[in-house]
Amino acid sequence: MVIYLLRRLGLALLTCVFISVLTFIIIRLPPGDFVDAYIANLAASGSSVSVEQAQAMRQEYGFDRPVVVQYAFWIGRVLQGDFGVSMMWRRPVTEVIGDRLWLTMVVSVAALFLTWMIALPIGIYSAMRQYSFGDYLFTTLGFIGLAIPNFLLALILMYLGFRYLGLNVGGLFSAEYVQAPWSWARVWDLAKHLPLPAAVLAMAGTAQLIRIMRANLLDELRKPYVITARAKGLTERRAILKYPVRAALNPFASSLAYLFPYLVSGSIIVSLVLGLPTVGPLLLQALVAQDMFLAGTIVLLLGIMTVIGTLISDLLLMWIDPRIRLEGR
């Protein structure tokens, strides 16, 4: 078990390093370096930077050194919590991102819980009543859910809301709470706005998870121990919920590992359509304006968030599956 844990931790760390390298490449991809862009940006607004000042900035960020050293410089600063300065906003990147990272997290996690809450009962139902009308209905709905890209669904909902209800269904807060400091009233307002974006995001994942749950449970139901349980006179409910469902639960825990990056990814584009104050719109703006420190930081933080999600999924798997927990004992 300890070995399993250590291996997973090692892998998570490796993934973080990998993501940081990718991020660094993204930051470095545009022609010219950050200082060039910064100077051009300042010049556009009328102020100027002397050659010495530019040189000093280059030295500070290590832009006059080889790429590997630059990477070391950058990662060293990041580890100290210094993500650099956003060119567009002229403020430290952490300040610009502010709450947005947490809101991204809230939307993604809400979507994940919604996925589980819908997929579990429907998956069980579909497996128990295989080939029934309900099974076919959910399968069909699932396929349609898979086929509509979530940003399209968001667009369609926005249009319907605007056209028939005359209201803007986007956003995460009502107008009076957008700028307000955090309070219980604001949290409640957030909770009221959350279902729509969470449902839009959860669609495709739910469809997938229902299919997996159904298939897994069907496999379990055919096993002899279920017949034994029934023969011993257990109620149908107990015979199914107590053993086969628990054994078929594994994909739910592992879904955290692959669904979570997917949901975080999806939240970016859905946020743009629905106007959610997550990192999505900020990332797009930063990329279009070539504000690379801001863009790079967002990509890095999103990556690390999903790594943490994967790690939690591994722990969950260990908790619900004794085969993993007792490995190597």
Next chain:
Amino acid sequence: MSVSTASDPPASDPRASDPKAAAAEARYAEATQLQLTWWRFRRHKLAVVSLFVIALFYGIAIFADFLAASDPHATDARRSFIPPQGIHLFDENGFNPHVYGLRGVRNPRTFQLSYSPDPARKLPVRLFTRGYTYNLLGLIETDIHLFGIEGGRPGEGIFLLGTDQLGRDLYSRMMVATRVSLSIGLAGVTLSLFLGVLLGGISGLYGGWVDLLIQRLIELLRSVPTIPLWMGLAAALPRTWSVIEVYFAITIIISLIGWTDLARVVRGRFLALREEDFVVAAELSGASQGRIIFRHMLPSFASHVIAATSLALPAMIISETSLSFLGLGLRPPAVSWGILLQDAQNIQVLAGAPWLLSAAVPVTLVILAFNFLGDGLRDAADPYG
């Protein structure tokens, strides 16, 4: 292994005396693998329908310009946001397909120009009319289009799906967009297939540390959220690049992630087949490694790879659509489904011109069809199972 009646030994089959069943059994026993796969595939009705739908869409892609009614790039400020027009099949003289001309009316309060059909002015719709010049199949220069109107004034035309803000015919743009979106999906999947088969094959064949390395790489790539990564890479493409250069760059970007699933399938099959008796037998008879792979192993997993490919295609199409929708993918004047949907991003515009969303229909249809097709192919991939 499932037990089907046709594969039972005749002696144990009570219907063996029935000549019909015997004939069916003989047919089954003599069928090639391809035939068996086809028979199994035919049983999945939705997959068969999907095959036709996809063929239809690729047909549109090939003959996009022929099917387009007017130049998809021609702008005209006088015809911005025209609602979709219906074709009227009959008039007082009998069968005479026509569309009504349009009358622009300025709203006295908002000063917005809106169009209403003008029944007094009939524009006859005819087949094989002349329009803008294009190259059919990239070879024959022609100006014949499937349909169009005859004898309209400049600026008049047939707008089956309405027009966008710049007055471009949405139907014609959709035809051309189909070509771009479907071909980018195909190109992307081809590239991922190449990477997937190569790396998955190496991984499954050699095992050991190479396998470990490639497996870790796949795990890493799968745990990174893809859209931010794509956005970062796509945003770094120089603005000065031509449409074609951007097209290929986007293809490469979306296939960089897509290959992992295919690599997994190929590796899994390689690992499973390596232990099979027929592979061991071939090895013992002294067949070369190349012969074992291409003559013995490839035919038994090619169908699995085809199924995985058709399941990977929709993801490619969604990626391109998403990136272009965000303005980071293909850039105008290129037309793709994502670029068409970009016009629908603004809710105010969309409320006034809901037909801008019509590109959602082909996107959904194609993705659905590829999913069903992949499902059917996956079932059919193992006809002996």
